[in-house]
Amino acid sequence: xxxxxxxxxxxxxxxxxxxxxxxxxxxxxxxxxxxxxxxxxxxxxxxxxxxxxxxxxxxxxxxxxxxxxxxxxxxxxxxxxxxxxxxxxxxxxxxxxxxxxxxxxxxxxxxxxxxxxxxxxxxxxxxxxxxxxxxxxxxxxxxxxxxxxxxxxxxxxxxxxxxxxxxxxxxxxxxxxxxxxxxxxxxxxxxxxxxxxxxxxxxxxxxxxxxxxxxxxxxxxxxxxxxxxxxxxxxxxxxxxxxxxxxxxxxxxxxxxxxxxxxxxxxxxxxxxxxxxxxxxxxxx
Amino acid sequence: xxxxxxxxxxxxxxxxxxxxxxxxxxxxxxxxxxxxxxxxxxxxxxxxxxxxxxxxxxxxxxxxxxxxxxxxxxxxxxxxxxxxxxxxxxxxxxxxxxxxxxxxxxxxxxxxxxxxxxxxxxxxxxxxxxxxxxxxxxxxxxxxxxxxxxxxxxxxxxxxxxxxxxxxxxxxxxxxxxxxxxxxxxxxxxxxxxxxxxxxxxxxxxxxxxxxxxxxxxxxxxxxxxxxxxxx
Numbered sequence: 046x047x048x049x050x051x052x053x054x055x056x057x058x059x060x061x062x063x064x065x066x067x068x069x070x071x072x073x074x075x076x077x078x079x080x081x082x083x084x085x086x087x088x089x090x091x092x093x094x095x096x097x098x099x100x101x102x103x104x105x106x107x108x109x110x111x112x113x114x115x116x117x118x119x120x121x122x123x124x125x126x127x128x129x130x131x132x133x134x135x136x137x138x139x140x141x142x143x144x145x146x147x148x149x150x151x152x153x154x155x156x157x158x159x160x161x162x163x164x165x166x167x168x169x170x171x172x173x174x175x176x177x178x179x180x181x182x183x184x185x186x187x188x189x190x191x192x193x194x195x196x197x198x199x200x201x202x203x204x205x206x207x208x209x210x211x212x213x214x215x216x217x218x219x220x221x222x223x224x225x226x227x228x229x230x231x232x233x234x235x236x237x238x239x240x241x242x243x244x245x246x247x248x249x250x251x252x253x254x255x256x257x258x259x260x261x262x263x264x265x266x267x268x269x270x271x272x273x274x275x276x277x278x279x280x281x282x283x284x285x286x287x288x289x290x291x292x293x294x295x296x297x298x299x300x301x302x303x304x305x306x307x308x309x310x311x312x313x314x315x316x317x318x319x320x321x322x323x324x325x326x327x328x329x330x
Numbered sequence: 331x332x333x334x335x336x337x338x339x340x341x342x343x344x345x346x347x348x349x350x351x352x353x354x355x356x357x358x359x360x361x362x363x364x365x366x367x368x369x370x371x372x373x374x375x376x377x378x379x380x381x382x383x384x385x386x387x388x389x390x391x392x393x394x395x396x397x398x399x400x401x402x403x404x405x406x407x408x409x410x411x412x413x414x415x416x417x418x419x420x421x422x423x424x425x426x427x428x429x430x431x432x433x434x435x436x437x438x439x440x441x442x443x444x445x446x447x448x449x450x451x452x453x454x455x456x457x458x459x460x461x462x463x464x465x466x467x468x469x470x471x472x473x474x475x476x477x478x479x480x481x482x483x484x485x486x487x488x489x490x491x492x493x494x495x496x497x498x499x500x501x502x503x504x505x506x507x508x509x510x511x512x513x514x515x516x517x518x519x520x521x522x523x524x525x526x527x528x529x530x531x532x533x534x535x536x537x538x539x540x541x542x543x544x545x546x547x548x549x550x551x552x553x554x555x556x557x558x559x560x561x562x
Contacts, residue, residue, distance in 0.1 A: 206433060209422075213430035216419040223379060223413070225405035225434025225478055 051178040057295040059184045062191035063250055064291030065284050067264045068271035069194050070242030072283040074121075075272055077215050078235050080129055081136065083143040085268065086261025087150035088240045092117050092247025093256050094154055097163055106168040106252065113248035114241040121240020125233045133232075147261070155258045162257035183252050190249050194242065198280035211235055267291065270313045331356055332378075332409065332482050332514065337387035339377030346385050347373045348538040355482055358512040360504075362519055362529035362546070366561055370538035371518040372414055375484045378516075379404055379411055406435055410480030414487045414518075417471030420460035424451050427459050427470055431477030444473045447503065465496035472503070482514040483507075489521040501527045522560070526550040534559045 067089060074082045082088075092113040099109030124146055132138045167183035175185070202208035214221040214231050222228045247261075254260060267290050275286030290313060298306035332355040340347040348370045355361055363371050376382035378389060380401045389397040391407055405411070419427050425441055428451075432438025445452035448469045454462060459470055468488055475483060488504075489497040501524050507513050508528070519525045525532065529546035536559065549556055 209426060209430055210433055212422060212426075213419050213433075216421050219381065220413065220417065220419060221430070222401040223381070223405050223411040224431050224474065225402050226430070227402050227434070 049178050051176045052180070053296070053299050055175065055178065055180055056299065057292040059188055060295035061284075061288040061290075061292035062188040063246075063253075064264075064267055064271055065287035066187065066191040066194060066246040066249060067243070068268040068283055068287050069191075069198060069280065070239040070246065071268045072272045072275070072280070073198075073239030073242060074236050075269070076275075076283075077211060078129075078232050078239070079136075079215075080236065081140050081143070082236075082239070083140060083265065084124065084147040084150060085239075085243050086263075086265040087147040087154075088117050088121065088243035088261075089247035089264055090154060090258065090261035091120060091150060092244030093251040093254070093260060094158060094247075095244065096248035096251045097158070097165055097256055100165050106165060109251075110245070110248045114245040117244025117247070118237045118241030121243075122233060122237035124240065125236040129236060130229060130233065151258050151261070158258075160258060162255040164255060165252045167252040181253075187249050187253065190245075194245070195280045195284050202279060267294065267310060270310065270316075274313065274316070331390075331392060332516075333388075333390040334378065335388045335390075337374070337377055337389070338385040339373060339382045339387075340385065341373075341382060343383070343385075346538065347382070348377060348535075351387070351535075351538075351540055353516075353533055353540075355514045355516050357481060357514045358508060359530040360508055360515040360517055360528045360546070362517045362525040362532040362549070363535060364519065364522075364525060364532055364556060365535035365559060367520075369535040371535055372486050373538070374535070375411065375413075375486050375516065375518055378484065379409065402434060405478060405480075408479070408481040410475035410478055410483045412468075412471045412475045412483070412485045412488060414490060416460075416464075416467045418459040418462070418467050418474065420458070422459055423456050424459055424462070424470055425455040427474050428477050431474035432479075435478035437479045439477050439479055441477075444477060447476075447507075448473045465492040465500075468492055468496075468500065469503075472500075476507070480513070482516065484516045484518075486518045487520060488517075489519065489524045497521060497524055500524070504528055520560075522549060522553060522556065526553070532556065 071085050095113040096109030128142045169182045172179040218228050271286040271290045275282035294306045334353045337351040338346040373382050428441040526549035532544040534542040
């Protein structure tokens, strides 16, 4: 447990913003497109391994960070065209199909990179002093990137023509279609964008973590929780949701115990199930 | 002209709700579709727009076959739709609703021009569309459909759930649109008063089939002829 309250708060903030970075893509695919994408963790995994592969190829970490969202976004587009679009009105089938996609992606990573874990050196090593406490530079970079993603999402959704089209489609996809909007194309674009954000999150957090084929699984539940407990729509809501889940988990783990923190997440999962069920009932009425 | 021939449509394969429906919608004229609940009136509008499963028949827009075109293509080609119910984007402001209505179209009507026709919407422009009254939501739904400069407007029970005084106002607005803009309107309606006021022609549906075609003035002059179909 960190003795310094500044470090404690910085860790909680880093955890919250890191989780936001992961949850932002999920907020797009689940919140906007309405797809419960169980492959989201594996899309993050592909992002992390892309950064690893590019780094190993000698092109450096930054090239991997730039390439990962593009590659994973393309993967998301293919997933939408081949699977999601065909199952749009069948949520349970979508759930199973994305779970299957997750297995395929994970096993592909195992086949290509093996089951062992890997590491990437942070591009800027060392620490800076922040509020009197030393803090790793890459953690701060991830926090800044998360804030930039939140600002970009806010701008995209609320200040652009495309954002208005997406919000209209989210509000009522039939009405959007009869208003002349190409709903299937917008949903494919939003899904690919959400996947790209997962890729970005994977590449951004890769130097902070042990990269192994199971790493995506650990992110899926907290990210879904962050999206579902979000007290408001839009990126600001997801930031608050991530603060509640990620920040809360970090503080409970530091002040009490990591086991209790996991129990809190588990309790949140129960809440998640009730809320998903509630939304489904609401839609069927 | 929007021309429908031999249309059969429904929601499940092999279970058509509509059978062998023919109609012609001409610019500057109002064709009312009347019938009891469950007669297939709303399904007819949805089938034209590709929102219900078309099983047979042809739909031609200005002589061009369009029955295989997706909904958004039909909307961009000039077929506007005001669905039954509120017909607005909840969570979006009034102004955003109007902008979304025009975004997918080659010649969108700016919100300012729509406010001139629906002044109450100008006063509500920054409010969430879902917070408007029923009558205001109907006006917004029609304005949203007009934002795409349609040549044909498909209206599904526009008077449903709004006060009689507002129905009169709605009738005046629609009549002005038809007269001034040459809009062709396909009006599904339960209210005999509104249909009698607007319709040039009337088509009666029963169990998904067209059972009668009446000149519009008959609805006002000889209401008994339509009332027997409506069970009034």
